[in-house]
Amino acid sequence: MPPDPNLSAPLRHLRGEPPPAPGWFRDAVAVAPETGRIAVKGAGIETLAWGERGRPGLMLLHGSGAHAGWWRFTAPYLADSYRVAALSWSGMGGSDWRESYDLDTFADEIEAVAEEAGLFAGAAPVMVGHSFGCFPMLIEAGREAGRWRGAVIVDPPIFSPERRTGRRREDGRFSPHRVYPTLEEALARFRFAPMQPCEALYIADLIARESLREVDGGWSWRFDPSLWARLALPDRAEMVAAARCPLALVTGARSDLMRPADAAYVQGLLPPGSARIDLPEAYHHVMVDQPLAFVAGLRALLAVWPNG
Template identity: 55%
Template sequence: MADDQAALAAPLAPFGGQVPPAPAWFEAAVAQTPERSALAVEGADIELLTWGRVGKPGLLFLHGNGAHADWWSFIAPFFANDWRVAAISWSGMGGSDWRSAYSAELFATEIFAAVEAAGLEAGGVKPMVVGHSFGGFPTLYCAARHPERLRGAIMVDSSIQPPEKRWKGPPPRSGLGNRVYPTLEEALARFRLAPPQPCENLYIADFIARRSLKEVEGGWTWKFDPELWHNFRMPDLGLLLPEIACPAALMWGERSNLMHAETLDYMVEQMPAHVRRLAIPDADHHVMIDQPLAFVAGLRGLLAGWG
């Protein structure tokens, strides 16, 4: 049990800063490096990654809380032959600027600014948007409030609990800031997935962890804004579920601790009947880490079904 807990708390510690071995498919995918740029949105520079040719149908990937655009760098290349693909880092995360205040409306503005900057509508069709975890919340917001601007919206393990079980947010940490680690090795050893879950594909965890850190005076620290959740405004997501007005789907990991039967029943009951549903077997919350190729296959199937 102690070893299991250590693996959850510090999955990369046994590697001592070395890169874990990775399979050929992963190496080939990340070798297809994206074009990196930044776009100005409401006073903040937003990190933008793009793959594929402008003029093809647009596909935008949106990451979860505390993550960054490179969570999609081993997934996006599988779509680049048929799509113009983009991923952003939300403001307050990844390589994007931090803000004094965040909101669903502001994140929707970041979405559509990325659509324009990446040329996701250059092919004459509206873009598809895929959001994982927290990234599914702005995706839902756009599907309900701006459906005319989307070809489709897919939420991936984006948990919306029944009202009586709603998450109340993180514990206070105002003024604490992010810890600075003297060495990259020590910082990598402290990386862990949140919420905690097992991770068999440690080469993916390592890839993500290295891009979650930045070098600062005194060592290395996390890129995300530790005050984001204390400066964030989001409407009641449960009220948005019935308002989904574009083609949409819900994907989730079959083992996800955030998508219990009660949660799924509530979400399905609230969503319109046309919203498609797809569980990824043998996957926890971080579906693209747990079962990356199954996730790609499932997503390809959904996208093909919408034509």
């Protein structure tokens, strides 16, 4: 059966034209973030920030192959109460690529960006990590007690023991990116990983455009295709157990990455009574699927959690 074009190529039918967007989205992306670039272990790291310095700090950490711009349509709705910062991991977005990658270096990137953005100026800040972004976040959360007030794990790729036995391991090989002659052709190839429906095509269009760069011969993706072949991950349950700040879990009720058994498994790894939010009608990319519900859930969570 041929792949569903609504999943494998959600923007193809637009032929390179931006789709219409609602007012809340236009208002959010019209809020220009502070843009910056800092060096971390020899690599330039792209940064975005919103909100006044001195407010409680909030660090937003994106998933694999994504970039800091994945937060541009939600961060402004958090910046009225928080000093919000986001980064593009090395090897992704507008940040430099490295010869090799490790979670400790990614965690160093979190610290450096948080310091530069002023997140540590007042009370201890909170981290929010989506998908792959949970892993460096958990390493950082295990480093120093009291440095972070809490860490929110959003639909993490942490699987139950039963599901892990059936998953194929990567063999370390990778393919270089294709070069597309036109921006229209490149946008037509954008898809989510894992593939999922997307009703908010205006969000998909925004993040797809910011995922591309102009190169000799056309357009190509900005992330390093060799990253996963050069990165080893420690035991994921041990990373959760090693955290030295409170953890909360956010899941997409329709996620095909983190299924109900996986969510129950991760919930069981957290201390009893840890906060949990399950977003109805959200797939794995919860900030794309239900952006306003995601913002409302974070606001409510951070108003009461963690205690003290």
